[in-house]
Structures are given as C-alpha cells and as structure tokens.
C-alpha cells in the first residue's frame with residue numbers, strides 16, 4: 001500500500017492565539033479518509049452508463065477468463081468465523097470501518113452493473129470477502145477488516161502478528177475475532193513488513209507500549225523502517241493528501257455509480273493511527289530469528305513496493321510471506337496521489353530471488369493484501385508471472401523509450417503478452433499498465449519529452465485561452481464535443497473540454513459535459529484509483545471543491561517520532577519566498593530534553609539549519625522537543641508556551657514573531673479540475 005502517514009502542520013507558524021483553521025494542524029493522508037461523507041439529496045451526481053460504456057464493459061466481459069473461479073475458491077478457503085455484519089466503531093461511536101456499505105451491493109451473485117468495469121467488479125467482489133481464515137495449521141488471517149490483512153501466527157505461548165493494519169480499532173477487532181475462535185492468547189510479537197501506514201498503524205490495538213518496553217513483545221521491522229515510515233509524505237504531504245482524496249474516492253458515495261473499492265482492498269479505515277518503534281531491526285537476507293518457537297528467515301527487499309520492506313520464509317509452515325511485493329493486482333510503479341517513482345526492475349529481481357531461494361520449499365504463499373495461494377507449482381507459476389509483470393513493464397517501456405517514444409506514446413503502445421494479459425493477479429486494479437509505463441519513462445527520462453515545443457509551453461490557463469480561440473470559440477468546441485460524446489470519444493473530450501473550462505471556469509455547460517465524459521471514463525476504468533479519480537473530478541466540476549472543515553486527525557505517535565531535522569526540512573518548504581525577500585534572521589534553538597541545539601537561518605529566501613550554534617544569533621529559544629510536539633499537535637500555541645515559560649526566548653524578542661510570520665500554511669482544498 002502506498003499511503004503514508006503524512007504530517008502537515010499549520011500551527012507551527014501560527015502567531016494568532018486562536019487556532020481556527022480551515023484545515024487541520026496535522027493531517028494524515030490515511031486518516032484524511034475519515035471525512036468520506038455520505039452525499040445525498042442536493043448534490044449533483046451520477047449519470048447512467050452510456051451505450052458506448054456498456055459496449056466497452058461488455059468487451060471486457062468477453063476478453064477475460066471470467067469462468068476461472070479459482071480466486072473465489074481461494075478467497076473463501078479456510079473460513080473459520082465471521083460476524084453477520086461488520087461495522088467497526090471508535091469508543092465514541094464514530095465509524096472506523098463500514099464493510100456493510102460495500103457488501104450490500106457488491107454481492108458475489110450480483111453481475112457487474114453497466115456503470116462498473118466487470119474486471120474491477122470482480123476484484124471488488126473478492127475484496128468484500130471477510131472473516132477469520134485458516135491459511136495453514138497455525139497461520140490465520142483476518143481479511144476484510146481493514147485495507148490490509150492482519151495475519152496471526154501461532155507461537156508456543158501466544159501470537160505473532162504479521163502487519164497490524166491501518167488503525168488501532170481494526171487491529172483490535174481482528175484480535176478479538178481471533179480470540180473468539182481460539183481463546184485469548186497474548187501477542188508476543190509484531191512484525192511490520194514495510195514502512196507504509198496500513199501495515200503498522202494498528203499496533204496499539206493489539207499491544208501496549210509498556211509491554212513492548214518490558215520485553216514481553218518484540219516488534220520486528222526491516223532496516224530503515226522508522227526513517228521511511230515517518231518521512232515519506234511529509235515534505236509534499238499537502239498535495240499528496242489532496243490527490244489521495246481523488247485516488248481513494250473518499251467523497252464518493254458507495255454504490256454502482258460511486259466507489260466500489262480501491263483495488264488493493266476496499267478503502268482506508270478511519271481509525272486511530274499508532275506507532276511503536278521496533279525492538280528488532282532486520283538488515284540481511286538469510287538472517288533468521290525465532291520468536292516464541294516460530295522461526296523466520298528474512299529476505300530483504302529494499303526499494304521495491306516500499307523503500308524499507310522484507311519478505312519472510314517460515315520453515316515450519318513451508319510458508320512464504322511476500323509482504324506487499326506480490327499481491328493479486330498489478331501494483332503501482334508510481335501512485336496517482338504522487339510519490340517518488342519505484343524501481344520495477346529492482347522489484348522483479350527481488351521476486352526472482354524469492355523463487356531462487358525458497359521456490360522449492362513453499363507450500364503456501366501469503367501477503368498483506370488479497371488472498372493466499374496454495375501448492376508449490378501454482379505458487380511458483382504465480383511468482384514467475386508477478387516477477388515478469390514488473391520486468392515486462394520495465395523492459396518494454398525502456399525498449400520503447402530507446403526507440404524515441406515518449407511516455408505518452410509508450411502508455412498507448414504497451415500491451416502485455418497474452419500469458420500475462422489474462423492473468424487475474426496481474427490486472428491493473430491498483431496500478432495500471434498505462435500509468436506504470438509512464439512512470440518508467442519518468443524514472444529514466446524525467447518530465448521533459450524531448451520535444452522543444454514542450455520545453456517552455458504556455459501554462460494551462462494561457463494555453464487554454466489560445467486553444468479555445470484557435471478552435472473557433474467555446475460554443476464551437478461544445479458543439480463538436482457533444483457530437484463526440486455521442487460517439488463515445490470521452491478521452492478526447494476530456495482533453496478538449498479541459499481547455500474550455502480552464503479558459504472559462506464559469507462555463508456551466510463546459511463543466512457539465514466534461515463531468516459527463518469523466519464519469520463514463522470512470523465507469524469504464526479497470527483500476528479502482530482511476531475510477532475514483534474520474535468520478536471525483538466529475539463531482540467537483542458539478543459541485544465545486546468540497547467546502548468542509550477537515551477534522552483534525554493528529555497522530556501524536558508520528559509527530560513525537562519525527563526528529564527536529566525533519567520538521568526543519570518541512571519548515572524550509574513552507575517558507576514564503578516573497579515574504580523572506582531581503583530578510584536575514586538567525587535563531588538558536590536548544591532542546592533541553594534531547595540535548596540538541598540548532599541554529600536556523602533565513603537568508604536568500606532560504607531556511608537553513610545546522611547543529612553548529614552561532615554566538616551572535618538574533619534570539620535564542622530554549623524548550624523541550626515535547627513542547628515543540630505539543631505545538632505541532634495543536635495542543636498549545638507558541639505564545640501560550642512562551643507565557644507559561646515552556647519556551648524561553650533570549651535576545652531580540654521580535655525575532656521570533658518575525659521569523660514565524662514568514663511561513664505559508666498550505667490549503668488542502670486547492671483546485672484540480674478547474675484553474
């Protein structure tokens with residue numbers, strides 16, 4: 001999974017005592033999904049599928065092997081227990097996880113509606129399966145309780161949990177379900193497979209920090225886990241969060257014209273994000289560790305699906321835990337919310353290494369999303385094809401770019417070989433072949449496609465005005481677009497009408513026709529994120545950008561785990577270059593609790609920091625990291641902390657307010673489909 005605990009802070013720079021804000025002081029990408037509001041009534045939404053969309057979706061039904069029902073057998077295999085209905089709530093009653101909202105309309109016996117790509121519908125039908133499953137004697141999975149699976153391995157005295165899901169509440173619900181089946185046993189170990197938020201955030205739902213400190217629970221993670229868990233998504237967090245709201249369709253209703261899931265799973269739970277630092281860090285392939293009688297052999301896979309990730313072989317179960325390196329979908333080489341491009345070549349090499357090292361020893365394969373696989377031959381076949389999926393995307397894209405094709409062209413040209421094309425676990429439910437190919441281009445070649453016309457092109461609004469003028473004006477374009485809409489040429493309409501809307505954002509007709517085109521593209525999309533992106537775009541064209549206050553969703557664990565350097569890096573990004581023009585400020589900061597001191601300087605419209613303190617600073621502040629964290633978390637303002645004496649300022653008393661006045665607060669609700 002690619003979401004990350006994303007920390008945004010608006011309060012650090014706040015010099016106003018009132019902490020009123022249009023967006024939260026801390027905003028976690030995962031938990032921003034907490035404001036997925038049920039829309040109804042007055043909100044304009046959803047036209048039916050057109051004939052062109054029906055035909056496109058029917059073609060999918062004919063092209064793919066829908067009579068192959070093995071995945072449905074696998075998804076239901078070993079079911080031990082499940083509640084009749086599944087809604088997980090916080091203590092205060094807030095809903096964390098509502099499987100019912102999906103389950104009521106995505107039943108196994110329901111054929112795909114006209115408005116959903118049948119392949120995505122099939123994926124959604126698999127994702128709504130839920131309960132406690134026996135994977136092998138001693139290995140159990142709770143699925144459908146979270147975006148991620150929560151896996152319980154039976155040790156001599158208790159459980160070792162492989163990935164604890166996205167929220168304390170869902171993890172606890174999973175543990176409760178396991179305890180109902182087997183009686184209450186202690187959790188003696190937790191393994192974080194990688195640094196993404198849906199794999200560690202549930203930890204405090206199953207263990208306490210005290211038990212970890214007391215040595216009763218071991219927490220095992222790959223090398224680099226903490227650094228990446230905390231850092232990924234901080235610097236560009238606001239933009240990533242906003243785009244994640246598109247990608248995960250958090251505002252979309254859950255129905256046949258709305259969200260049917262995210263491909264990797266249904267959606268993100270809206271619960272409490274927690275984090276406990278690992279007690280054991282694993283760095284080498286082949287390294288072994290035995291916890292409570294369970295032997296684990298590690299395969300490190302850094303720089304694949306996540307920067308810090310590892311697979312685990314469990315000899316006594318002949319079981320291979322694939323983390324998120326293989327799933328039952330084509331994963332993202334580049335996620336649509338924005339991220340650094342992943343290395344598909346590296347990814348393929350590590351899957352190949354899995355086959356080499358453990359292929360002849362595996363009887364069952366499981367991972368943190370989707371269902372397991374059984375049988376050595378079928379697992380090896382699966383692993384080879386997963387490997388070749390990522391290898392093909394890489395090699396073919398690079399082959400074509402070396403022939404001079406651009407990312408846009410490669411995306412259009414690339415086609416999987418038949419042996420991979422018909423593979424259900426290789427379909428683009430989460431990533432897509434189209435955008436992954438462009439990601440490979442981006443990794444090697446960057447944003448510039450080599451054509452001089454694209455080096456210094458006009459920005460969107462200026463270009464749009466000229467396009468509209470050259471194309472004979474808005475009405476002429478709309479007339480042509482209506483005709484093309486009737487022919488089902490939605491992709492082109494999306495391009496042409498983007499210019500109309502950017503040239504004239506008040507064009508109601510233009511926006512509505514563009515929304516209709518997006519909607520049909522969404523209905524045809526096989527990828528859950530693509531569907532959500534189009535449908536959210538249509539929604540915002542019709543209703544405007546949602547004008548709602550994002551509830552503050554702080555994750556104190558993440559904030560407190562952030563080193564000062566990371567906060568200063570983010571502060572540098574928030575510096576307003578115009579306000580900082582010509583300013584020269586030097587501030588010393590002493591953290592008394594962590595014994596660290598820094599000097600922050602603003603000059604040349606840039607913020608730098610160093611641990612080397614200067615003697616002639618404009619001011620010196622002495623405080624604890626805890627105090628800074630309280631401010632970050634919105635628990636207090638800087639003024640309050642100065643007044644209470646928690647922050648002591650020496651030197652020029654105006655220097656700090658001046659400094660704090662230089663920073664931007666990023667607005668979450670920036671426009672996307674309009675200028």
Ligand SMILES: [Zn+2]
Pocket residue numbers: 001002148196198199324368369
């Ligand atoms: Zn994940």
